[in-house]
Amino acid sequence: MCPVCNGKACSNTIPGPGAKGIGDVAIRNYDMWKEIRVNMDVISDIDEPDTETDLFGYNLRLPLIAGPVGAVNLHYGDKYNDEEYNLKLIKACHDAGIVAMTGDGTDEDVMRSACEVIKSFGGQGIPTVKPWDIDTLKNKLGLIKDSGSRAFAMDIDAAGLPFLKGRIPPAGHKTVEDLREIASLGEKPFIIKGIMTPKSAEKAVSAGAKAIVVSNHGGRVLDQCPATAEVLPEIVDAVGGKCKVLVDGGIRDGLDIFKALAVGADAVLMARPFVNAIYQGGEQAAIEMVAKFATELKDAMSMCGAKRIKDIDKSMIRIK
Numbered sequence: 215m216c217p218v219c220n221g222k223a224c225s226n227t228i229p230g231p232g233a234k235g236i237g238d239v240a241i242r243n244y245d246m247w248k249e250i251r252v253n254m255d256v257i258s259d260i261d262e263p264d265t266e267t268d269l270f271g272y273n274l275r276l277p278l279i280a281g282p283v284g285a286v287n288l289h290y291g292d293k294y295n296d297e298e299y300n301l302k303l304i305k306a307c308h309d310a311g312i313v314a315m316t317g318d319g320t321d322e323d324v325m326r327s328a329c330e331v332i333k334s335f336g337g338q339g340i341p342t343v344k345p346w347d348i349d350t351l352k353n354k355l356g357l358i359k360d361s362g363s364r365a366f367a368m369d370i371d372a373a374g375l376p377f378l379k380g381r382i383p384p385a386g387h388k389t390v391e392d393l394r395e396i397a398s399l400g401e402k403p404f405i406i407k408g409i410m411t412p413k414s415a416e417k418a419v420s421a422g423a424k425a426i427v428v429s430n431h432g433g434r435v436l437d438q439c440p441a442t443a444e445v446l447p448e449i450v451d452a453v454g455g456k457c458k459v460l461v462d463g464g465i466r467d468g469l470d471i472f473k474a475l476a477v478g479a480d481a482v483l484m485a486r487p488f489v490n491a492i493y494q495g496g497e498q499a500a501i502e503m504v505a506k507f508a509t510e511l512k513d514a515m516s517m518c519g520a521k522r523i524k525d526i527d528k529s530m531i532r533i534k
């Protein structure tokens with residue numbers, strides 16, 4: 215495993231955890247968080263900041279969600295299949311006080327087993343469905359309903375994944391009307407993942423999304439996108455307050471979480487770090503990793519003057 219998951223060693227490896235094309239989007243995602251600096255202000259009485267937050271009815275120890283990763287055996291090696299990985303991920307996140315999103319795949323068992331695990335943990339997990347044709351979606355939405363999850367997501371940017379292209383019936387791009395239908399069929403808060411422009415964010419809101427994830431799928435769907443940290447401010451300006459704004463891509467520690475919240479995100483996702491932790495050290499490694507992020511976030515809050523998550527604001531960071 216790499217000492218830091220910054221996209222460099224895996225670059226353009228797919229299959230593998232890398233990015234598409236020349237492979238610099240995952241690297242840029244990581245680098246751009248580092249371009250944001252934090253403003254220290256210790257003239258305060260903040261010793262023990264409170265990192266708890268509520269999202270979709272989940273009480274989270276910190277505003278962090280483990281991001282969905284599908285086909286782990288293809289991309290990371292056959293130590294685990296999706297079912298085994300999801301079981302470890304959901305359990306670890308449950309024990310660590312956060313929630314995990316699960317991925318989807320061409321194999322029907324991926325969604326079925328993910329929903330079963332989520333159900334066995336009292337709905338503590340958020341399934342992410344791919345933009346399939348409507349009949350396939352209806353089947354999967356049935357499983358999602360039964361899982362007891364409090365929200366569900368769709369990674370609409372999966373339209374750029376090679377295995378979705380040329381499918382019969384066609385999968386991939388969805389119109390606002392399609393998404394509106396899916397939002398209503400899902401019967402729980404709908405999270406649209408894969409938003410990179412204010413225009414796209416506005417469309418997601420008009421389709422009924424209760425949350426968006428500002429994400430370029432870690433560089434795996436379109437080469438040479440901007441980093442998510444670069445587009446987050448304009449997307450928050452466009453739809454902040456109209457829906458929850460989540461963000462992922464290269465977020466690697468509690469300080470990065472702090473920066474994303476200061477720009478205006480309601481919570482963040484981290485995906486690859488959870489796979490790395492679980493492949494190396496099972497559930498315990500993931501639990502300890504979350505504890506480390508919580509400590510780092512607390513440290514940033516106490517050093518920059520935020521007592522609670524809602525106190526974190528733009529004045530606490532410096533963007534180039």
Ligand SMILES: Cc1cc2nc3c(=O)[nH]c(=O)nc-3n(C[C@H](O)[C@H](O)[C@H](O)COP(=O)(O)O)c2cc1C
Nearest residue numbers: 281283284289317318369431432463464484485486
């Ligand atoms: C191997 C691999 C598989 C992924 N599978 C999915 C998936 O099934 N569904 C999804 O929404 N995102 C998937 N993603 C994207 C991640 O959820 C996330 O958006 C991306 O990796 C950026 O976050 P990160 O930099 O923290 O990894 C996958 C990413 C990787 C590396």
